[in-house]
Amino acid sequence: MVCMISSSQIQGAGIEESYPLIMKLRSLGLVDPSSLTVDDSTGRHKLRHAISKNPDFSSSVISFLNHVVIMPLRSLNATKCGIEKVRTSLDIVREKATKKNKNKKKNGRKPNKKYMEVVAKLRAEWELLAVASPNTQELRSACEQQLVLLEKLSRRKQNLGKNLRRAKKWRKAWNVIYTMSYIVAIAGSVVLAALGAPPAATAATTAASNTIKLAETWFNSLWDVHESTLKAEMEAVAAMEKSRFLVHEFMSILSLMEMVEIDVGSMPGKEKEVVDAVATFGIGNIKNKIGVIEKSLDGLEEKVDWCISEIRKVAADFLKIITEII
Numbered sequence: 672m673v674c675m676i677s678s679s680q681i682q683g684a685g686i687e688e689s690y691p692l693i694m695k696l697r698s699l700g701l702v703d704p705s706s707l708t709v710d711d712s713t714g715r716h717k718l719r720h721a722i723s724k725n726p727d728f729s730s731s732v733i734s735f736l737n738h739v740v741i742m743p744l745r746s747l748n749a750t751k752c753g754i755e756k757v758r759t760s761l762d763i764v765r766e767k768a769t770k771k772n773k774n775k776k777k778n779g780r781k782p783n784k785k786y787m788e789v790v791a792k793l794r795a796e797w798e799l800l801a802v803a804s805p806n807t808q809e810l811r812s813a814c815e816q817q818l819v820l821l822e823k824l825s826r827r828k829q830n831l832g833k834n835l836r837r838a839k840k841w842r843k844a845w846n847v848i849y850t851m852s853y854i855v856a857i858a859g860s861v862v863l864a865a866l867g868a869p870p871a872a873t874a875a876t877t878a879a880s881n882t883i884k885l886a887e888t889w890f891n892s893l894w895d896v897h898e899s900t901l902k903a904e905m906e907a908v909a910a911m912e913k914s915r916f917l918v919h920e921f922m923s924i925l926s927l928m929e930m931v932e933i934d935v936g937s938m939p940g941k942e943k944e945v946v947d948a949v950a951t952f953g954i955g956n957i958k959n960k961i962g963v964i965e966k967s968l969d970g971l972e973e974k975v976d977w978c979i980s981e982i983r984k985v986a987a988d989f990l991k992i993i994t995e996i997i
Contacts, residue, residue: 731908731911735914735989737816738812738813739817739820739914743982746810754968761964761965807925810921811925814918821912827908832905834901835901835905838901839898842894845890846891910989913988917978917982927971931964934967
């Protein structure tokens, strides 16, 4: 079973932190192993500096991986296994119901005990899958946490946009100051030379202009790093926001599971229920109910498979953005 990802596994670059994270992601079949390689001797795999050194954003990354990727995948995989068990029980229920119909004349109206036992087992299996299962509760919890995360990301995206616009304005202002200072220094050296000032004064002015030019280059490099950091974070936020549609899909799956639960609960399983159902509608009614449940299971399984595929795509795109191999 996949465990929750901790902050130490996100923020560190060492083998003890990065390797378990990658193994957990691989265990879910999210990405091809070769796309997230690790040098076992050094563990030289880390998240981007812009993310790993930002505690607030690291928490968002952790929340995304846990509540949008790991928890839903774990729950949906368990749901797929449960669906197969319920299908098997339905086949047995149909078999027992058919057998009861054939033996109806011999046994009178006495229900087939095997049939009732199988229906009871069917109900118990679905109850474990749809109601009492920690995995189903985990999916519901993941939906709630994902909504909280999306709201947080929306605010973060707005702040990043403001910071990026502010950084560009300040950069333009500083560039104007650098240019003006450089022009003044050059003009000063020309004026001093024209006035016949001592060579030392002219040289000092020229040196000052060169220093200003070097300072401009250095400050521009700092601005580049700052803007790149903001853009990288905005890119990661945008990648996480792409998962917004999954909330609706998860809720749809939970709704489908509730519908199947109602259908399973309506199956006649107790002695009086079976007698009344057969007397009123005949054994065909029970078979029809089985068909309805099977159709619902097919729709549920199709939705689960699609969601698993989409989660893997979202996770793979996100991992490409936030990871780098050095």
